[in-house]
Amino acid sequence: METELDKTAYKILTAGSLGSIILFVLGILFRMLPVLNGQEIIGYSVTVNLGGREVSGSSLLFLAGSLILLATPFTVAIASSIIYLMNREYKFAAVTLLVALIMVSSLILGISGLLCPST
Amino acid sequence: MINLFLSVLVGVISGFLGSLIGSGGGVFLVPFLTLLCNVPIHKTIPASLMAVIATSTSGASSYIKQGITNIKLAFLLEVATTLGALTGSVIALLLSSWVLFLVFSLLLFYIAVSTFRVRSIEEKPIQKRQNVKVDALSRIFDIRDWYYDRALKRKVSYRVSGMNEGLALAFIAGVGSGLLGIGGGVIKVGAMNIFMNVPIKVAVGTSQLMLGVTASTSALLYLLAGLMDFDLIASLATGTIIGTFFGSRVMNRLRSRTIKWMIALLLGYLAYSMFAKGLLLGFGIEIPTITRR
Structure with missing residues (x-):
């Protein structure tokens, strides 16, 4: 990498890519845990009230990962x-x-x- | 709602097949999800766009590290591409599903035919044009750069030209991306290499960076239109990255023409199925397919 811009863009893209994929994988693992343990769904046990709606932990991780992904090109x-x-x-x-x-x-x-949206 | 693990699998297969023909996987994601999993096309397009952003951000950082990406050129072309993406996504939101199915089928037919032609391009590398015409816009921005080509073991210098043609094609690529949820990398790479005197490796690296910027412009609009299914996005993005990772490694070893022909035939069949579904949804006309309706 030659320029300051190259270095900065590389750091932002790497952070955005890694950050979002880690959150996605964590969310998927949350969903997989009950399958592996044969227990109650852990991903759904952590819920947050968002705008009057109960949202599961894994869904929150998916939302956060998606927002990071969306923001990465704009940040660059x-x-x-x-x-x-x-x-x-x-x-x-x-x-x-x-x-x-x-x-x-x-x-x-x-x-x-x-x-x-049209249907 | 589609099963999480099934959508990861769809992402892996789409990313794998996409990387074999040099695309981000969007051309497979949309037909697989709409035809096999019955996901509405207006929800499939933003999910596909997010998968494009995911593969673009991870791929672009690698090209930047290698010093291949031309960031100035990327953002200059992005002025046209993001405008195109905005236009395309607005049109997509206004169009009925059956129209999108028909338009997507036309795109798939085109890519299927192009995939047959890739063979000859591999055998005959694209030549650098002589006597390049430098237009007014190219003179104003005057982008000159170089990169170290490891295969050639030397520095390759170039001067960007043909800005008018490049911007026009970038706009078309943007419309395609916003309208159909694809990356449009094939058009961008072609535009840079054929019309703008950009070496193919630089064109590919620059296109990778552009894909994410273009896709996120459209995706923002879909997000606020309430069409984003985050479960679907997370699983598809993860699957596509995994598929692209393995596909890009297999692709370098593949010399068999049979694989490319098989993918072209698959694309041709998907195009036919998308056309059939468009006809069914729009006019109630049923033509035989083996996929589920």
Whole structure:
């Protein structure tokens, strides 16, 4: 790896990839435990109230892993933008910022609730 | 809801088969889940996108470590690709399931035919174009870089050109990704290598980084539309990573043309089945298939 950007992007991608996969595997193991032990489902024994709904421990791990996975590319875009700014490479800082803005616009479009899935 | 272990298995098989033809596995995930497991296509697409992000983040970090990825080029093309992904996912949310089945079947037919053609590409490596035309946009951004090619045992320098064609194709790849839940890497790699004078290894590494950015743009929209099944995502992502890991190692040893032909035939059959399901859902027309409805 040659540049500061390469190193930073590598660290973010590795952390995001490993973090999410560890959470996914842990969640799957939670579900597998009752099968292995022949006991009550441990994954479901840990529940959290989310918006009035009881959510199992494994489901929470899946949710956290998915959110980490979703955030990883966005974090790379933001980190790249900051590093380009620090290096005074303004053209590329603008480009990466634009990509991050398009990603945010997707979020805003989703939050607005304008789109309802067709069946 | 689909069984957790069955979806891990679907992910492993899709990742394995996908890596044999150089894709992320999305082209197998969507048909397997919709045809064999009866998961609604609007839920399958975001799950497939998340599997694409998972394989992309793990693959991209490896390419960056090797110094192959061109991050500047990746984000420049991502301006078009993320716009395309946003467009594609909005269209997908507005379209009926049967239309998505028909569009996906067309894509599968195309990939099946392309898989037959991969053989000749392997036998005849893509040549570096001579007298490359540097357009205005390429001059403005002026991306020049190099990488060390371990096979050639030398530094390979290149200057990015053909930005207009590259951006146009990147947009199309983005629409395909958002609409159908695939990575679109085949289009991106082709665009970079054929039109932008980017060496094939750099194109593959750069495309890996782009896949995650593109897929997460679409996936965010699906998340907020309430179409994400996190159990399905976790098992598919885990399975796809495992499948891709083994598939990429087997692929390097495979020389047999038979495997590629078998995969092309499988893709052809999946395309036919997706077409049949689209016809059934849209018009009530039933044509014979061996898969469950």
